[in-house]
Amino acid sequence: MARVILKGNDAVVRGAILAGCRVYFGYPITPASEIAETAAYYMPLVGGVFLQAESEVAAINMVYGAAGAGARAMTASSGPGISLKMEGVSYIAGAELPCVIVSIGRGGPGLGNIAPEQGDYHQVVWGGGHGNYRNIVLAPNSVQEMADHGILAFALADRYRNPVFILTDGAIGQMMEPVEFPETVVTPPEKEWAVGVGAARRPNLISSILLDPDELEAHVAKLEEKYTRIVEQEVRAEAYELEDAELVVVAFGIVSRVARSAIEVLRKEGCKVGMLRPITLWPFPEPQLRELAAQERVQRFLTIEMSNGQMVRDVRLAVEGRKPVEFYGRTGGNIPTEVELIEQIRCQTEA
Amino acid sequence: MATEATAPKRKVRRRGYVVIREDECKGCGLCVAACPQEVLELQSKLNRYGYHPCRYKGAGCIACGICFYSCPEPGAITVFELEEGEEPPQS
Amino acid sequence: MDVKFAKPKSFYEIYERKPGANKEGIHYCPGCGHGIIHKMIAEAVQDLEIQDRTVVISPVGCSVFAYYYFDTGNIQSAHGRAPAVGTGVKRTHPDSIVISYQGDGDLAAIGTAEIVHAANRGEQMTVIFVNNAIYGMTGGQMAPTTLEGQRTTTTPYGRKKENEGQPVRVAELIDALEAPVYVERTTLSDVKGRTRTRKAIRKALKYQSENRGFSLVEVLSSCPTGWGVTPVDANQWIREKMEAVFPVGLLRDRAADIEARPLEPRPFVRENLHQLLEIPEPGTGDAQAAAAQGAGEMQHVDERYRNPRIKVAGFGGQGILFLGLGIASTGMELGYQVSWLPSYGPEMRGGTANCSVRVSSDLIGSPIVAETDILVAFNKPSLAKFEPDVRAGGVVFYDSSLIDASPQRDDIEAVSVPATQLADELGNTKAANMVMFGAIAEKTGLFSLEEVRQHLGGYIKKKKLIPLNERAIERGATYVREGA
Numbered sequence: 060m061a062r063v064i065l066k067g068n069d070a071v072v073r074g075a076i077l078a079g080c081r082v083y084f085g086y087p088i089t090p091a092s093e094i095a096e097t098a099a100y101y102m103p104l105v106g107g108v109f110l111q112a113e114s115e116v117a118a119i120n121m122v123y124g125a126a127g128a129g130a131r132a133m134t135a136s137s138g139p140g141i142s143l144k145m146e147g148v149s150y151i152a153g154a155e156l157p158c159v160i161v162s163i164g165r166g167g168p169g170l171g172n173i174a175p176e177q178g179d180y181h182q183v184v185w186g187g188g189h190g191n192y193r194n195i196v197l198a199p200n201s202v203q204e205m206a207d208h209g210i211l212a213f214a215l216a217d218r219y220r221n222p223v224f225i226l227t228d229g230a231i232g233q234m235m236e237p238v239e240f241p242e243t244v245v246t247p248p249e250k251e252w253a254v255g256v257g258a259a260r261r262p263n264l265i266s267s268i269l270l271d272p273d274e275l276e277a278h279v280a281k282l283e284e285k286y287t288r289i290v291e292q293e294v295r296a297e298a299y300e301l302e303d304a305e306l307v308v309v310a311f312g313i314v315s316r317v318a319r320s321a322i323e324v325l326r327k328e329g330c331k332v333g334m335l336r337p338i339t340l341w342p343f344p345e346p347q348l349r350e351l352a353a354q355e356r357v358q359r360f361l362t363i364e365m366s367n368g369q370m371v372r373d374v375r376l377a378v379e380g381r382k383p384v385e386f387y388g389r390t391g392g393n394i395p396t397e398v399e400l401i402e403q404i405r406c407q408t409e410a
Numbered sequence: 411m412a413t414e415a416t417a418p419k420r421k422v423r424r425r426g427y428v429v430i431r432e433d434e435c436k437g438c439g440l441c442v443a444a445c446p447q448e449v450l451e452l453q454s455k456l457n458r459y460g461y462h463p464c465r466y467k468g469a470g471c472i473a474c475g476i477c478f479y480s481c482p483e484p485g486a487i488t489v490f491e492l493e494e495g496e497e498p499p500q501s
Numbered sequence: 502m503d504v505k506f507a508k509p510k511s512f513y514e515i516y517e518r519k520p521g522a523n524k525e526g527i528h529y530c531p532g533c534g535h536g537i538i539h540k541m542i543a544e545a546v547q548d549l550e551i552q553d554r555t556v557v558i559s560p561v562g563c564s565v566f567a568y569y570y571f572d573t574g575n576i577q578s579a580h581g582r583a584p585a586v587g588t589g590v591k592r593t594h595p596d597s598i599v600i601s602y603q604g605d606g607d608l609a610a611i612g613t614a615e616i617v618h619a620a621n622r623g624e625q626m627t628v629i630f631v632n633n634a635i636y637g638m639t640g641g642q643m644a645p646t647t648l649e650g651q652r653t654t655t656t657p658y659g660r661k662k663e664n665e666g667q668p669v670r671v672a673e674l675i676d677a678l679e680a681p682v683y684v685e686r687t688t689l690s691d692v693k694g695r696t697r698t699r700k701a702i703r704k705a706l707k708y709q710s711e712n713r714g715f716s717l718v719e720v721l722s723s724c725p726t727g728w729g730v731t732p733v734d735a736n737q738w739i740r741e742k743m744e745a746v747f748p749v750g751l752l753r754d755r756a757a758d759i760e761a762r763p764l765e766p767r768p769f770v771r772e773n774l775h776q777l778l779e780i781p782e783p784g785t786g787d788a789q790a791a792a793a794q795g796a797g798e799m800q801h802v803d804e805r806y807r808n809p810r811i812k813v814a815g816f817g818g819q820g821i822l823f824l825g826l827g828i829a830s831t832g833m834e835l836g837y838q839v840s841w842l843p844s845y846g847p848e849m850r851g852g853t854a855n856c857s858v859r860v861s862s863d864l865i866g867s868p869i870v871a872e873t874d875i876l877v878a879f880n881k882p883s884l885a886k887f888e889p890d891v892r893a894g895g896v897v898f899y900d901s902s903l904i905d906a907s908p909q910r911d912d913i914e915a916v917s918v919p920a921t922q923l924a925d926e927l928g929n930t931k932a933a934n935m936v937m938f939g940a941i942a943e944k945t946g947l948f949s950l951e952e953v954r955q956h957l958g959g960y961i962k963k964k965k966l967i968p969l970n971e972r973a974i975e976r977g978a979t980y981v982r983e984g985a
């Protein structure tokens with residue numbers, strides 16, 4: 060297939076439409092707005108629905124309704140907007156509805172700025188909304204993966220009846236790269252449990268309220284059982300130059316791209332450094348990290364993030380204290396440069 | 411169910427009959443207050459949920475449905491219309 | 502003996518979802534208006550024969566458990582969000598009948614935005630708004646519709662307009678919008694009011710079944726428990742107090758002006774999806790693949806310019822990002838790996854703009870260009886800002902018609918191109934970026950002029966602009982080649 064050059068924010072929507080998504084509800088926010096704009100342009104052409112909602116809260120609740128009615132539904136936003144959506148995400152998780160939410164990270168806290176950041180790791184990966192639930196979180200680091208994850212996310216969402224986040228940053232959202240789309244056109248599965256039209260749908264109830272403590276506990280246990288299956292089956296990570304690595308860099312999103320360039324340079328200098336890039340942030344690639352930590356040659360880990368250090372806690376949990384886990388971060392919307400990372404990685408190696 | 415618009419006009423007064431499922435009645439008294447014929451009353455006895463349930467006095471109902479639409483319980487009140495000459499069931 | 506009035510069939514016979522032993526009675530308190538309204542809705546759903554396509558949305562509040570009772574599709578929603586959830590359902594299944602059942606806290610406080618905008622869109626749904634001037638479920642707190650002076654657990658001295666404002670008149674608020682087809686306020690306080698309510702609910706649902714638009718029926722209803730009075734006295738309180746503040750009556754019925762319209766079919770489009778999405782169709786791509794074979798390691802390019810990291814910078818409006826896209830797009834068509842990363846946001850609206858472009862025969866790690874091989878500067882601030890990032894031996898192209906200084910460093914190559922002036926001579930200063938593209942191609946040999954020309958159509962959407970751009974490219978190349 061020929062390649063086409065697209066923005067990440069654009070590619071994710073076209074991927075989603077190939078995956079059978081025909082419903083999009085959203086609200087404009089930099090640096091995620093092109094997602095809504097692309098959906099607004101293409102949805103009417105493919106028999107789909109696009110609606111600019113009155114708020115982020117309304118948008119996610121429209122997604123709740125559409126997902127409850129059996130559609131492959133999607134929304135997207137950035138930092139402050141994702142915060143607002145969290146109410147709906149909790150309900151979606153509680154009611155076990157499949158949907159896809161794209162989060163294009165920007166600088167925070169508060170209004171912060173619109174430059175790329177990864178400070179939404181906590182709210183997206185560890186919860187954000189109330190109650191006992193988990194999101195599946197994909198972390199694309201290229202425009203190609205934005206397209207691929209737009210497709211994969213819906214497959215995972217339906218497989219587990221769970222909200223799936225695509226968590227990335229303003230740089231991946233805004234940048235353009237060549238993309239190759241698959242030939243396959245997906246028709247979404249029929250969902251017997253959804254509300255809709257026809258006598259067969261009438262008994263269906265979409266709900267997250269379970270007043271009886273024992274019933275709710277049983278429901279939470281059922282969710283946990285599902286989460287365990289997801290942990291067992293859906294961890295994805297990319298290993299780069301890890302075969303003989305003594306220092307393991309852990310990075311995702313745009314940072315993993317810069318780190319890759321830095322590692323290329325350092326490798327030429329003979330520095331035994333490699334990278335583990337989580338592709339799923341939840342489930343987190345704990346097995347891979349645990350295995351690396353058990354390797355005698357691996358001396359330490361260096362987590363690099365565009366945040367104050369959020370993923371590093373997951374890395375430490377996985378490494379279980381077997382090896383030191385260092386952290387280097389930039390905030391404010393600053394992307395670390397290649398030179399900067401070469402310096403950081405080298406320092407860590409010598410330390 | 412005939413709507414009001416399509417209900418046939420009658421010369422003779424309609425005669426009805428009310429069945430109250432006592433265990434679904436919460437004794438709120440709205441039907442008693444609403445009944446134009448004053449043929450409903452709350453009983454002094456308690457139902458199994460501790461309410462004084464309503465009862466039909468046994469005669470005088472005109473099947474107007476006012477009690478039905480004043481009652482918050484979906485199934486507590488059923489109103490029947492008697493045919494001409496038909497006698498109400500003995501309760 | 503004929504059944505004249507009985508429990509509608511669109512209620513469950515037995516309320517299996519309701520916990521506890523009593524599965525035949527509803528959970529509402531004695532005398533509560535919710536049950537009456539439920540009954541009227543169920544009756545209308547039954548009589549209009551829409552039970553199989555009805556979806557009732559249970560809100561947060563006492564009616565959170567509406568799904569115990571209605572033998573229809575049911576969705577429970579977050580507090581205030583029912584109209585948004587209903588929008589999602591209705592847009593997915595336009596032939597469904599959506600009933601958004603909401604109380605006063607749900608609709609008129611926490612869900613104000615959702616109801617106003619659903620109404621304003623003319624969302625094809627029926628909203629039954631139960632106004633009982635109090636929060637029942639949470640134990641009798643103030644609602645947005647609580648009357649002045651009314652005591653609640655959060656207005657223990659009575660609601661004061663100076664502190665809590667005055668009651669919100671929802672029906673009037675919705676009636677201020679253009680789109681709704683039908684808005685009426687009714688009451689449950691007397692026989693006439695209940696008859697009117699029953700008809701209003703039926704009408705609202707009928708209109709939805711005819712796709713006439715958004716309807717809202719506000720029902721003044723009692724909460725004897727929350728108000729601390731008997732059910733019979735509660736009706737009197739509605740008549741005397743509530744109806745004085747919330748006048749009962751029809752606010753609008755525009756059904757006569759709106760045709761009952763059939764649903765427009767919205768088929769799930771599968772055919773020609775790649776074409777519709779403007780992405781390469783299955784079976785294409787041979788040309789690029791062949792180009793990729795030929796592109797190889799960029800051996801034909803002078804070593805200084807091989808796998809370049811390019812920064813293009815200038816004012817917003819100079820076509821900075823577009824030139825970057827042109828370079829990246831041409832590189833892609835020739836089979837290279839490319840990336841294009843813009844500055845974005847407010848700075849691109851009237852301020853400065855820049856983008857990082859990489860063209861590489863290898864997989865691209867960082868798309869961010871800090872150390873720069875090729876800087877293209879269209880204004881003085883950009884030259885000053887990015888010149889220090891140019892690596893020793895790198896090259897700077899600058900628009901000498903707008904920049905009255907030359908680069909300061911002597912370890913870099915400087916190529917002055919009066920791009921804006923040359924473009925002006927071609928009749929359009931906006932072509933300055935493409936003049937520069939021609940100059941870059943000519944100087945670096947990264948792409949041949951023919952290759953640049955050949956792939957213009959890949960990123961220039963307005964085909965009639967292509968001849969101008971071709972001339973601009975040629976002019977820039979000639980300038981570099983001949984120095985004039």
